[in-house]
Amino acid sequence: MAAFESTVVIGAGKMGGALVDGWITQGIDPATIHLVDPALAGDDRGWSAKGVACSADFTDLAVSQPSLLMLAIKPQMMDAVLPGLAPLDHDGLTVLSIAAGTTLAALQTAFAKARCIRTMPNTPAAVGAGITAAYGPDVPSDVKVGVTALLEAVGQVVWVDNEQAMDAVTAVSGSGPAYVFHMVEALADAGEALGLPADTAMALARQTIVGAGQLLAQSDETAATLRTNVTSPGGTTAAGLSVLRDSGKLSDLMGATTRAAFDRSVALAASKDVPKS
Numbered sequence: 001m002a003a004f005e006s007t008v009v010i011g012a013g014k015m016g017g018a019l020v021d022g023w024i025t026q027g028i029d030p031a032t033i034h035l036v037d038p039a040l041a042g043d044d045r046g047w048s049a050k051g052v053a054c055s056a057d058f059t060d061l062a063v064s065q066p067s068l069l070m071l072a073i074k075p076q077m078m079d080a081v082l083p084g085l086a087p088l089d090h091d092g093l094t095v096l097s098i099a100a101g102t103t104l105a106a107l108q109t110a111f112a113k114a115r116c117i118r119t120m121p122n123t124p125a126a127v128g129a130g131i132t133a134a135y136g137p138d139v140p141s142d143v144k145v146g147v148t149a150l151l152e153a154v155g156q157v158v159w160v161d162n163e164q165a166m167d168a169v170t171a172v173s174g175s176g177p178a179y180v181f182h183m184v185e186a187l188a189d190a191g192e193a194l195g196l197p198a199d200t201a202m203a204l205a206r207q208t209i210v211g212a213g214q215l216l217a218q219s220d221e222t223a224a225t226l227r228t229n230v231t232s233p234g235g236t237t238a239a240g241l242s243v244l245r246d247s248g249k250l251s252d253l254m255g256a257t258t259r260a261a262f263d264r265s266v267a268l269a270a271s272k273d274v275p276k277s
């Protein structure tokens with residue numbers, strides 16, 4: 001599968017790396033992918049062995065004109081990095097940013113003639129179980145089809161029709177895996193506090209989240225029904241949920257958590273003023 005003839009990924013960190021790993025696993029030809037990251041100068045982190053071309057600097061890259069450019073650097077790095085991409089011909093180029101809080105207007109300013117898309121993936125993409133939201137109202141439908149195919153190789157894709165939704169998406173599904181991983185930590189700590197050995201408590205907590213996730217993925221039932229299926233009247237789960245759910249504390253906490261992430265996404269956008277490249 002090759003949605004684009006040549007894809008250059010700027011930033012081979014946790015998310016850029018997860019997407020490229022996911023693409024390769026799903027059958028995208030690694031020879032069509034080029035990674036650029038100064039961190040690859042001394043240690044290419046195994047990318048060359050996977051067949052991916054690597055470079056520490058864009059100007060050293062064999063491909064001079066990709067069909068897709070993916071920006072997978074920190075939003076705070078955009079000002080420093082984008083001028084170095086000036087040699088690219090923007091005409092016909094598709095630019096896909098995964099950076100939190102980097103607005104479409106900022107991308108379009110830097111890549112005047114390119115088709116720019118703001119996206120928000122998440123790290124489960126590395127195992128083909130991600131979800132990515134995308135926003136690019138002016139992008140031609142054939143480009144949307146190609147980008148959708150590429151992102152669907154690593155999970156689900158939703159297109160949103162207003163940019164503020166991208167801040168909400170970031171707060172829910174972009175950051176969301178971290179909330180779930182923290183729930184594993186908290187559940188394991190709670191098990192330990194109840195007298196379980198640390199490794200047993202972690203094994204139970206971890207597999208409970210994995211198993212619940214798989215059940216959710218494979219079932220046609222709603223989350224509410226799956227919850228009810230665990231909850232025997234007058235039983236232990238009802239006792240537990242009377243604290244976690246009926247008190248409203250988790251809802252309040254999730255509301256405050258996502259609000260903080262949303263506000264940070266908005267603030268990142270407000271502080272970014274990406275120069276023309």
Ligand SMILES: NC(=O)C1=CN([C@@H]2O[C@H](COP(=O)(O)OP(=O)(O)OC[C@H]3O[C@@H](n4cnc5c(N)ncnc54)[C@H](OP(=O)(O)O)[C@@H]3O)[C@@H](O)[C@H]2O)C=CC1
Binds near residue numbers: 037123
């Ligand atoms: N992590 C996640 O779950 C998600 C992240 N994102 C977004 O993805 C982007 C990257 O985040 P993440 O992968 O977590 O961050 P990382 O720090 O793991 O990755 C960023 C990479 O970019 C590298 N880099 C720095 N300068 C340059 C440069 N000039 N050219 C090319 N690469 C450079 C960094 O190298 P070095 O470390 O040496 O500085 C690092 O390897 C962010 O914008 C974030 O908002 C979106 C969705 C989810």
Ligand SMILES: O=C(O)[C@@H]1CCC=N1
Binds near residue numbers: 100170174175
């Ligand atoms: O924490 C962050 O800013 C990035 C965006 C979503 C997940 N990680």
